[in-house]
Amino acid sequence: xxxxxxxxxxxxxxxxxxxxxxxxxxxxxxxxxxxxxxxxxxxxxxxxxxxxxxxxxxxxxxxxxxxxxxxxxxxxxxxxxxxxxxxxxxxxxxxxxxxxxxxxxxxxxxxxxxxxxxxxxxxxxxxxxxxxxxxxxxxxxxxxxxxxxxxxxxxxxxxxxxxxxxxxxxxxxxxxxxxxxxxxxxxxxxxxxxxxxxxxxxxxxxxxxxxxxxxxxxxxxxxxxxxxxxxxxxxxxxxxxxxxxxxxxxxxxxxxxxxxxxxxxxxxxxxxxxxxxxxxxxxxxxxxxxxxxxxxxxxxxxxxxxxxxxxxxxxxxxxxxxxxxxxxxxxxxxxxxxxxxxxxxxxxxxxxxxxxxxxxxxxxxxxxxxxxxxxxxxxxxxxxxxxxxxxxxxxxxxxxxxxxxxxxxxxxxxxxxxxxxxxxxxxxxxxxxxxxxxxxxxxxxx
Amino acid sequence: xxxxxxxxxxxxxxxxxxxxxxxxxxxxxxxxxxxxxxxxxxxxxxxxxxxxxxxxxxxxxxxxxxxxxxxxxxxxxxxxxxxxxxx
Ligand SMILES: Cc1ncc(COP(=O)(O)O)c(C=O)c1O
Numbered sequence: 001x002x003x004x005x006x007x008x009x010x011x012x013x014x015x016x017x018x019x020x021x022x023x024x025x026x027x028x029x030x031x032x033x034x035x036x037x038x039x040x041x042x043x044x045x046x047x048x049x050x051x052x053x054x055x056x057x058x059x060x061x062x063x064x065x066x067x068x069x070x071x072x073x074x075x076x077x078x079x080x081x082x083x084x085x086x087x088x089x090x091x092x093x094x095x096x097x098x099x100x101x102x103x104x105x106x107x108x109x110x111x112x113x114x115x116x117x118x119x120x121x122x123x124x125x126x127x128x129x130x131x132x133x134x135x136x137x138x139x140x141x142x143x144x145x146x147x148x149x150x151x152x153x154x155x156x157x158x159x160x161x162x163x164x165x166x167x168x169x170x171x172x173x174x175x176x177x178x179x180x181x182x183x184x185x186x187x188x189x190x191x192x193x194x195x196x197x198x199x200x201x202x203x204x205x206x207x208x209x210x211x212x213x214x215x216x217x218x219x220x221x222x223x224x225x226x227x228x229x230x231x232x233x234x235x236x237x238x239x240x241x242x243x244x245x246x247x248x249x250x251x252x253x254x255x256x257x258x259x260x261x262x263x264x265x266x267x268x269x270x271x272x273x274x275x276x277x278x279x280x281x282x283x284x285x286x287x288x289x290x291x292x293x294x295x296x297x298x299x300x301x302x303x304x305x306x307x308x309x310x311x312x313x314x315x316x317x318x319x320x321x322x323x324x325x326x327x328x329x330x331x332x333x334x335x336x337x338x339x340x341x342x343x344x345x346x347x348x349x350x351x352x353x354x355x356x357x358x359x360x361x362x363x364x365x366x367x368x369x370x371x372x373x374x375x376x377x378x379x380x381x382x383x384x385x386x387x388x389x390x391x392x393x394x395x396x397x398x399x400x401x402x403x404x405x406x407x408x409x410x411x412x413x414x415x416x417x418x419x420x421x422x423x424x425x426x427x428x429x430x431x432x433x434x435x436x437x438x439x440x441x442x443x444x445x446x
Numbered sequence: 447x448x449x450x451x452x453x454x455x456x457x458x459x460x461x462x463x464x465x466x467x468x469x470x471x472x473x474x475x476x477x478x479x480x481x482x483x484x485x486x487x488x489x490x491x492x493x494x495x496x497x498x499x500x501x502x503x504x505x506x507x508x509x510x511x512x513x514x515x516x517x518x519x520x521x522x523x524x525x526x527x528x529x530x531x532x533x
Pocket of ligand 1: 081084102125126215217218219254255256257304305306307308400
């Protein structure tokens, strides 16, 4: 006699008056494979946890972004934001598709050079540039985006000493009608500081002012904020022309497009609420084209899009270690991937899914990482089916910032695997081992 | 383990606790276990029947059963002995 399939006993309290959020379908989504390769197989080969990157998704996303802008504006240039994910394999794919490099430290600058990026195709942002860093940038003819007056005067001094010209732009902060205003970076538009900086630079013999830059923030859900920013930069662009009879070359609107992740506390999922590339492109292009700038003098539009280009391409595969009940009866689950690997879990309600159809009965659960630390919570509240230990799970949309902001803590950082267009798997960053870590240490003899 | 008198269980898995006013849903297997608990069968007896009928090993079932019992206590559906009695 064949036996009946067992299903774990479940009792769930009925809470009247609280409808399930968004009336979401009770059908549980599951992710059996990535680009056609079964999740099980990837984990057998490369262990658990393991980050997986899809080259196909990266290329498709980039192509969508590019098309959205290029069909609306004549001159567009993306610069890959290194800090978002500076694994060589990732940067190489974006460079291969024509992106320049956007870097914020000497380390990132050198990484871009080592990948064969021409120095003149590097935008050097950020408040941290030492005298040595500035020299490096000048030697390579990079575009230096000046953050503050101290940097501007240091740069004047360095160019005099080297007797070399530097190509520069200024970072501008402005009120784009959104909160918070990132006014800690760059020169302010509204109080005239940015205009003063432009005037000072135009007087400096060895500084070639070629662009205006702003980065209004990250995960900006309002396309209109970009239109406001673009118009303000267009005003400065025209003012510079009127006063100095000189056309700047570019306007750089930075990054900040929202990825489809869902912010903590958001009522609707990010897939429903985030503007598309088309909406951002429409807002920005309209603002520039309808500004006072004559068509033949329109600047090149630079974009330093980070998270929106890579988040979707990254997955973290993980294994269930334990199921528990808290003292309040709440279901909790421990998985083998913690917040040390998922910096973005502090921001987002990351999507966690099984690899196969499990029981249709979902129970509100908390998902903990494996760290022996109270803060290690991947999801405080997620409707999840019952799973046994050893069950494989997929965390999606983790391509941005996790593989750069991760922390080596308590255990090794795992393999990062990339699936190429021919569905071949490659390790693009090896799992750490004891040697990786101890090789940097020195233990004084006593 | 005894289900309290305040509990009403319907055949479609709806549970009502008239003392606390709480109501609950049971999945089919949980309902079957409740019926067995109501009938005051012992754990060993229940386990034997379950193993006979379902595709499950004894340890997995034991783990699930006691987790389920802990929830029944938590929701005051079965009587809770003094947990510090260490009987
Ligand atoms: C100057 C600059 N450009 C681009 C980016 C990329 O931003 P995002 O990932 O939000 O697109 C950042 C991120 O903070 C940044 O500081």
